[in-house]
Amino acid sequence: MRIDDSPIQAHAGSKSRRHLPLYLATAALLAVSLAALMSRPPVVVHGTLTATDPGPRPLPAAAGSFYSALTPNQSSITTRLTQIFTEVNFVAGGPLVKTVGLGPRFNSNSCSSCHGYPSVGGSSPPNNPLFGIYQLQGATNTMPYFITSTGPVIVARFPYKSDGVTPDGGVHQMFTISNRTDAPGCTTMVQPDFTTAQSNNDIIFRQTTPTYGTGLMELIQESDIIANMNSNLSLKASLGITGHANYSDDDGTITRFGWKAQNKSLLYFAGEAYTVEEGVSDEAFPSENDESIPSCLPPFPVPAGTNKTKGVPDDRNDTGEAPKAPVNFPGDLERFSLFMRFLAPPTPVAPTPSTSNGFVQFQNVGCNMCHNVSFTTPASSIAALSHVTATLYSDLLVHDMGPGLADNVKQGNATGDQFRTAPLWGIGQRYFFLHDGRTTNIVTAIEDHRSFANGVYPNSEANTVINNFDALSPTNQQDLVNFLRSL
Amino acid sequence: MNQVQAQLSKHKWLKSVLPISLLLLVAAGATAYFPRSAKGGVLATVTAVDPGPRPLPANAGTFLPSLSANEQQIEPSITTEFNRVHDVVVTSPTDGGLGPRFNSNSCASCHQYPAVGGSSPPSNPLFSVYQLNGATNTMPFFITSTGPILEARFINQPGTTTPDGNVHQNFTVVGRSDAHGCSITQPDFTGAATANNLVLRQVPPTYGDGLIEVVRNIDIVNNMNSNLTTKAALGITGHPNYSGNDGSIQRFGWKAQVRSTLLMAAQQMNVEMGVTNETFPNEIDQTPGCVFNGVPETVTNFTPGILTEMFPGDAERTEYFIQWMAPPTPGPSSPSTNNGKTQFTNAGCVMCHTTSYKTPPTSRPALGNITIKLYSDLLVHHMGPGLADGLAQGGAGPDEFRTAPLWGIGQRLFFMHDGRTNNIVTAIEDHFSLGNSTYPASEANQTVTNFNNLSSKNQQDLVNFLRSL
Numbered sequence: 001m002r003i004d005d006s007p008i009q010a011h012a013g014s015k016s017r018r019h020l021p022l023y024l025a026t027a028a029l030l031a032v033s034l035a036a037l038m039s040r041p042p043v044v045v046h047g048t049l050t051a052t053d054p055g056p057r058p059l060p061a062a063a064g065s066f067y068s069a070l071t072p073n074q075s076s077i078t079t080r081l082t083q084i085f086t087e088v089n090f091v092a093g094g095p096l097v098k099t100v101g102l103g104p105r106f107n108s109n110s111c112s113s114c115h116g117y118p119s120v121g122g123s124s125p126p127n128n129p130l131f132g133i134y135q136l137q138g139a140t141n142t143m144p145y146f147i148t149s150t151g152p153v154i155v156a157r158f159p160y161k162s163d164g165v166t167p168d169g170g171v172h173q174m175f176t177i178s179n180r181t182d183a184p185g186c187t188t189m190v191q192p193d194f195t196t197a198q199s200n201n202d203i204i205f206r207q208t209t210p211t212y213g214t215g216l217m218e219l220i221q222e223s224d225i226i227a228n229m230n231s232n233l234s235l236k237a238s239l240g241i242t243g244h245a246n247y248s249d250d251d252g253t254i255t256r257f258g259w260k261a262q263n264k265s266l267l268y269f270a271g272e273a274y275t276v277e278e279g280v281s282d283e284a285f286p287s288e289n290d291e292s293i294p295s296c297l298p299p300f301p302v303p304a305g306t307n308k309t310k311g312v313p314d315d316r317n318d319t320g321e322a323p324k325a326p327v328n329f330p331g332d333l334e335r336f337s338l339f340m341r342f343l344a345p346p347t348p349v350a351p352t353p354s355t356s357n358g359f360v361q362f363q364n365v366g367c368n369m370c371h372n373v374s375f376t377t378p379a380s381s382i383a384a385l386s387h388v389t390a391t392l393y394s395d396l397l398v399h400d401m402g403p404g405l406a407d408n409v410k411q412g413n414a415t416g417d418q419f420r421t422a423p424l425w426g427i428g429q430r431y432f433f434l435h436d437g438r439t440t441n442i443v444t445a446i447e448d449h450r451s452f453a454n455g456v457y458p459n460s461e462a463n464t465v466i467n468n469f470d471a472l473s474p475t476n477q478q479d480l481v482n483f484l485r486s487l
Numbered sequence: 488m489n490q491v492q493a494q495l496s497k498h499k500w501l502k503s504v505l506p507i508s509l510l511l512l513v514a515a516g517a518t519a520y521f522p523r524s525a526k527g528g529v530l531a532t533v534t535a536v537d538p539g540p541r542p543l544p545a546n547a548g549t550f551l552p553s554l555s556a557n558e559q560q561i562e563p564s565i566t567t568e569f570n571r572v573h574d575v576v577v578t579s580p581t582d583g584g585l586g587p588r589f590n591s592n593s594c595a596s597c598h599q600y601p602a603v604g605g606s607s608p609p610s611n612p613l614f615s616v617y618q619l620n621g622a623t624n625t626m627p628f629f630i631t632s633t634g635p636i637l638e639a640r641f642i643n644q645p646g647t648t649t650p651d652g653n654v655h656q657n658f659t660v661v662g663r664s665d666a667h668g669c670s671i672t673q674p675d676f677t678g679a680a681t682a683n684n685l686v687l688r689q690v691p692p693t694y695g696d697g698l699i700e701v702v703r704n705i706d707i708v709n710n711m712n713s714n715l716t717t718k719a720a721l722g723i724t725g726h727p728n729y730s731g732n733d734g735s736i737q738r739f740g741w742k743a744q745v746r747s748t749l750l751m752a753a754q755q756m757n758v759e760m761g762v763t764n765e766t767f768p769n770e771i772d773q774t775p776g777c778v779f780n781g782v783p784e785t786v787t788n789f790t791p792g793i794l795t796e797m798f799p800g801d802a803e804r805t806e807y808f809i810q811w812m813a814p815p816t817p818g819p820s821s822p823s824t825n826n827g828k829t830q831f832t833n834a835g836c837v838m839c840h841t842t843s844y845k846t847p848p849t850s851r852p853a854l855g856n857i858t859i860k861l862y863s864d865l866l867v868h869h870m871g872p873g874l875a876d877g878l879a880q881g882g883a884g885p886d887e888f889r890t891a892p893l894w895g896i897g898q899r900l901f902f903m904h905d906g907r908t909n910n911i912v913t914a915i916e917d918h919f920s921l922g923n924s925t926y927p928a929s930e931a932n933q934t935v936t937n938f939n940n941l942s943s944k945n946q947q948d949l950v951n952f953l954r955s956l
Contacts, residue, residue, distance in 0.1 A: 073789035170734040219782055223773045249744065249880060250754040252653035253769040262731070267766045271749070272732040283749045283806065284766075287735040291705040299848055311848030311855050312701050319558045319796070319807065319851075326798035330787075334799055337765060338787060378773070379781040381577070386781055411731060 047471035051481045053442045057428045063212045063346035064119025069384035070342060077327045081339040084332055086112040086120055089278055090137070091183040092300040092308035100307050101280040101314025103177035104189055104296040105289050107155050108277060109133055111336060114153045114208040118429040121343045123208040124152040126431055130174070137180040144174050144194045146205060152437030154205040155277070158197055159408035159416075169409040171276050172197075173289065177296060186296035204407035206259050207437035210426055211266075213345030214257065215382070216390040217423070218265055220375040222254050225396050228372055239366045239464045243397035246412045246420070256396045259422075259435040260414035270336035274315065282333045286313040341382070345390065346426035349486045358483025361476045365468035370395055370421040370461070393424035393487070402460030404451025405434065417457035428487045442484055533939055535946035537911045538954050541897045547694045547815035548602020553853040554811060561796040561807070568804040569603060570595045573760055574620070575665040577780040581801055584762035584784030586660035587671060587770065587777035590638050591616050591759060594805060597636045597690045601898040604812045606690045607635040609900055613657070623662035627676045629687055630657065635906030638759070640686040641679055642877045652878050654758050655679075660777065669777035686876040688741055689906035692895055693748075696739065697810030697851075698859045699892070700747050702844045704736045707865050710841055721835045721933045725866035728882040728889070738865045741891075741904040742883035752805035756785070764802040814859060815895035818955040827952025830945045835934035839864055839890045862893035862956070871929030873920025876904065886926040897956045911953055 066078050088110045089102040108114050108130060117125035128149050134141040146154060161168045176189040197203040225245060236242070245254040246261040257263035263272065271284025279289050288297055298309040309315075315332045318324055327335070351359075362368060372395040380386040398418040406417030414420070419435060427433075433445035446469060449462035469477065550562055568581070572593045577583035591597050596616060600608035611632050617624040629637055641651040655674040660666035679685040707727060718724070727736040728743040739745040745754065753766030763770055768783040785801040796804065818824075831837055841864040849855035867887040875886030883889070888904060896902075902914035915938060918931035929935075938946065 071789065073791055077789070169731075218768050221773050222769055248767075249652070250750070251757045251767045251769075251771060253757075253767065253771060265766050265768055267753075268732075268750070275733050275735075284747050285730070285733045285735060286701050286747055287704055287733070289733065289735075291703045297847070310850050310852065313850055316850055317799070317803065317807075319555075319561060324795055326788075326793050326795045329795035330799040330803060334765070334787070334803065378778070381580075381781040381783060381786045 048474075049443070049447070049470055049477070050474040051443050051477035053444075053481060054485050056431055057349070057485060059118060059429075061118035061122075062349070062429055063210070063344075063426050064121055065344050066342045067344045067384035071383065074342065074382075074384070077338070078342060080327050081335050081342065082120060084335045085115075085339045086110060088113075089280055090307075091177050091180055091186075092298065093182040093184075093302040093306045101278075101298070101309045103175075103180075103183065103279040103289075104186065104293070105173035106175050106177070106277065106279040107171075107173050108153070109136070110278070111273070114277070115211055117431065121211045121340065122426070123210045123430065124432050124437065126150060128153060134175050137182050139175065139177065140179040141175045141191060144191070145198070146194065146203075147174070152207045152432035154207045154437055156192070156194060156197070157204050157206065157407075157409055158192075158202050159204060160202050164200065164202065167410065169411065173276075173279070176290075177279075182300075182302070183296065184301050186293065186300075189290065189293050189296050204409060205436040206407075207432055207435065209257075209259065209422075210346075210430075211340040212343050212426055213390060213392060213423070214266055215341035215343065215385050216345065216375075216377050216388055217256055217392060217394075217396065218341070219377045219380055219385055220256075220390065220396065221378050224375050225254055228375070228395055229397055232369060235366070236369050239369055239461075240459065241366070241369050241399070241461045241465075243370065243395060243399040243421070243461065244413070245396070246398050246414045249412070254396065255412060256420070258411070259419055260409070260411040261396065261398050261420035262411035262414065266337035266340045267333060270333040270340070274333055274336070280315050280332070281313040282315045283313055283317070283331050284333060288312060288314075342384070345392070346429070346487070348391075348425075348428065351486070352482075354479045355483040355486040357476065358479035358481070358486075361472060361480040362483055365472065365480070366465040367469075367480075368393075369465070370397070370399060371424055372396075372421070391425060394421040397421060399461045400458050401449065401462065402451030403454045403457045404448060404460065406457050407435065424484065424487055426487060428485045443481060446481075532943075533912065533916065533946065534943040535912050535950045537913075537950060540900055541818055541954060543601055543898075545601035545605075546818065546898055547692070547813070547895050548604055549813050550811045551697070551813045551853045555853070558811065558851075558853070562811070564794070564796050565804045565808040565811070566603070568801055569593075569598075569808040571801070572596075573762055575660050575663060575779050577784050580786060580788040580790070581797070584756075584760070584780060586658075586663075586666065586761040587669060587772045587774065588656035588659050589759065589761045590654070590657050591636070592619070593760070594755070594808075597759070598693055600900065604693045604809070605895070606692045606899065607901050607906065609633060611636060617658050618662075620663040620665060622658065622660060622666075624658045624673060627657050627673070628680070629676065629685075635689045635901035637687040637689055637906060639674070639676055639679070640688065640878060641674075642684050642686060645675065645679060645682070645684065652880065656758075656761070656771075660761075666777070666779060669774070669779075671772060671774050671777055686878050687905040688876075689901055689904065691739075691741065691891070692815075692899075693809040694812045694895055695814035695859060695861060695892070696748050696751070696812065697854050698814065698846050698857060699738050699861060699865070700810070701846050701849050701854055702738070702859075702865065703847050706844055707736050710844070710864055711866055714838060717835070718838050721838055721930075721937075722928070723835070723838050723868070723930045723934075725839060725864060725868040725890070725930065726882065727865070728867050728880070731881065736865065737881065738889070740880070741888055742878075742880040743865065743867050743889035744880040744883065748810045749803065749806040752809060753802040756802050756805065762801065764800050766802055811853070814861070815898070815956070817860075817894075818897055820955065821951070823948045824952040824955040826945065827948035827950070827955075830938075830941055830949040831952055834937040834941065834949070836938075836949075837862075838934070839866070839868055839931070840893055841865075841890075860894060863890040866890060868930045869927050870918065870931065871920030872923045872926045873917060873929065874903065875926050893953065893956050895956060897954045912950060915950075 087099045091102045112120045113129045158168045172192040177183040178189045248255045248264045255264045257269045263269040274280045274282045275285040302308050317331045371393040374391045376389045398414040408416040450466040451460045453459045573585040575585045595603045596612045644651045730746045737743045737746045739751045745751045756762040757767035763783040764785045840862040843860045846857045867883040877885045879885050919935040920929045922928035
């Protein structure tokens with residue numbers, strides 16, 4: 001457990017004092033670089049960290065149901081929407097069902113494989129699903145070093161191009177369709193060289209975000225987000241908290257999805273993820289994600305009478321085919337977005353004296369200055385989403401999180417060390433925390449919010465709040481953690 | 488160096504520099520006085536005359552002929568969608584949603600000429616839109632009755648140095664009978680213009696966009712990397728504007744800032760008309776009293792028994808309309824236009840205005856394996872201080888613009904991103920501008936100089952060729 005090397009125990013400064021003065025400078029330098037490497041510089045001890053993570057609440061899932069307020073017409077298509085979200089994509093061939101278009105590069109083959117826990121629509125399950133996918137259909141992929149059987153589903157981005165200077169920031173998919181039996185002719189597309197990227201310190205990871213309640217997040221009014229940003233300014237100033245919105249270049253409104261709040265809407269996000277994560281090109285992003293090897297592009301030479309995509313985009317609305325039920329007219333990306341839009345937020349457990357006190361402490365130490373408890377949606381054309389108080393625990397802003405969390409990828413106006421305040425609803429059943437899934441321990445996740453400025457990035461805006469947390473009594477600390485695990 | 492030597496060398500310096508500076512001064516004066524002639528190289532004369540736009544009937548505005556029977560069946564409903572006039576209040580899943588701020592009330596009002604889907608018509612349609620239903624808008628100074636339809640962007644947020652870049656809509660719904668109680672004001676365009684903070688962009692046509700969007704990225708890059716010696720000699724470089732989402736090459740908009748017809752349609756619905764949709768679900772202005780509908784204003788229509796194509800929101804139907812429009816049909820070629828095409832190549836125009844791309848196999852067969860003669864490389868290029876508008880978008884810098892596709896310009900009325908001229912010869916010359924301390928020289932300078940150096944006949948033939956497209 002990472003909690004054993006929390007900054008309270010690891011006091012690098014005390015060791016150097018035992019060395020001869022001659023070596024003091026060197027030792028101090030080493031200590032500083034070691035601390036920088038670990039993102040855990042020695043800090044003033046404000047308290048003793050005693051809280052332990054009770055771990056994720058067991059199944060059954062407290063999330064994954066659709067809004068009970070959906071209209072009968074909306075409810076009538078949810079089964080079909082779930083089918084689409086869980087469908088497994090193949091490259092080509094097989095029976096004539098509409099589940100082709102995978103690759104040429106991909107991270108997984110269905111939405112729900114990664115958005116799988118505690119129910120369809122969620123995030124990484126305890127057992128990594130990629131092991132059941134990467135060599136499917138005879139694919140010759142090797143598993144990247146950073147994927148482990150009990151670790152989070154993460155995707156890789158390279159902050160810089162191979163020159164080490166030019167910004168990249170894009171997702172580099174883990175797998176290719178080379179040698180899959182449903183990709184006849186595609187044999188030569190190679191996986192990215194993740195090991196070299198690692199040795200060049202040019203690889204960062206992002207884990208799967210849950211989609212519950214995102215239909216509400218999408219509709220929260222800009223004016224409410226800004227009003228919340230401009231509230232409690234003196235308290236925020238004393239805590240070192242600022243934060244700002246990430247804006248869309250398209251229509252100038254606030255973007256809110258993804259680890260850096262880089263995505264505008266569920267439809268936009270679905271369109272991006274389909275081509276980036278699965279390689280299924282769609283009407284929002286119609287290009288295949290690697291066009292360099294013609295034999296790895298559709299149409300594939302599969303037998304007549306089997307399924308294949310004729311070309312780009314792999315998935316589109318069904319205008320060309322025989323008349324269908326209306327729900328089968330739009331492309332998958334529209335249906336993915338409807339699926340996510342209709343998913344209700346997770347249900348927290350009933351409060352106990354411990355969690356109730358934990359919520360008070362959550363506010364007392366200042367967590368809620370970023371993890372803003374709730375927003376209320378405006379009037380919506382979808383009645384189930386209209387005037388709903390979304391208890392999401394996020395201000396939907398991005399904040400400087402210091403060198404310890406910085407991933408050197410700039411997205412929109414979220415800089416290399418800025419991240420969206422992750423909504424906390426549902427973390428009671430979450431397995432992996434922070435953007436790269438670096439820990440399964442929620443106490444470590446709290447502590448990891450603290451890191452100190454280096455030459456590149458400023459202090460984490462959370463530093464004082466974490467100090468406040470550490471200074472709480474053992475009971476209050478534990479109650480706060482219990483509160484989080486009740487969400 | 489002793490004093491005498493120093494004086495001598497100072498003298499020498501003066502001797503050699505004075506005449507040059509004098510010459511430069513004269514040249515600068517001449518440039519200011521005879522802008523056109525001096526711009527393109529002192530010796531050349533521009534004698535070509537713009538024959539003007541080819542008259543109607545329109546050479547564009549039909550759907551791709553090879554669409555399937557099922558696709559053809561829904562052409563009427565997507566055309567209805569593109570023509571739909573939006574009022575403020577939503578009464579069915581397909582109407583309403585205008586404002587609170589807007590530039591116009593239907594797609595077709597601006598994308599109108601020479602046929603629905605195109606660009607600005609000769610008479611500015613905004614004059615019949617801005618005070619509709621009792622709206623109390625005043626017409627911004629930059630909109631004239633025979634000028635192009637323009638929208639405004641601000642470089643910085645007014646009165647600050649904070650970058651803005653967004654569209655600031657010309658009009659509001661204030662005063663409209665279907666918008667009681669709304670009180671907001673139009674942007675201060677005059678103030679923005681005075682502060683040098685105003686950027687104007689005109690309406691690009693949509694014909695052939697469904698073909699442009701499927702061109703392979705790798706073909707665009709390969710074309711970029713071809714003819715490098717010729718391009719270097721002409722001073723042409725250029726680069727793609729990449730999507731931050733999937734890393735593919737964006738192709739739509741004056742700076743190639745939009746990836747696809749779906750994203751374009753959805754963005755435009757919110758930005759130009761204020762109709763929130765499932766891709767852009769938030770009102771741009773949420774002032775209480777000015778929001779009359781639940782968001783998003785156009786949504787998936789769950790009415791039982793509805794036609795399949797009426798199931799998704801308006802943005803998708805608008806997308807299909809744009810996606811299925813066939814490219815414009817060029818006019819008949821003549822000996823003059825044939826020679827003009829040769830001169831177009833010889834002068835170097837073709838190094839950016841790439842003649843054609845071929846679309847790859849597509850899932851919608853009507854769009855696949857077609858050679859499209861768009862006359863664009865789909866890259867962005869430095870165009871010098873003369874065209875620079877100060878706005879960076881994605882990977883396109885403040886002086887960079889996408890090579891505008893030339894198909895259909897034979898019937899186009901306004902040219903350049905801000906519609907600054909209706910004379911195609913002026914438009915060519917406006918590609919020339921020398922670098923200053925802020926921006927490098929236009930990549931087109933040598934090509935425009937080459938054009939100016941053509942014989943009178945060759946110049947005219949080149950212009951005739953353009954007007955044949």
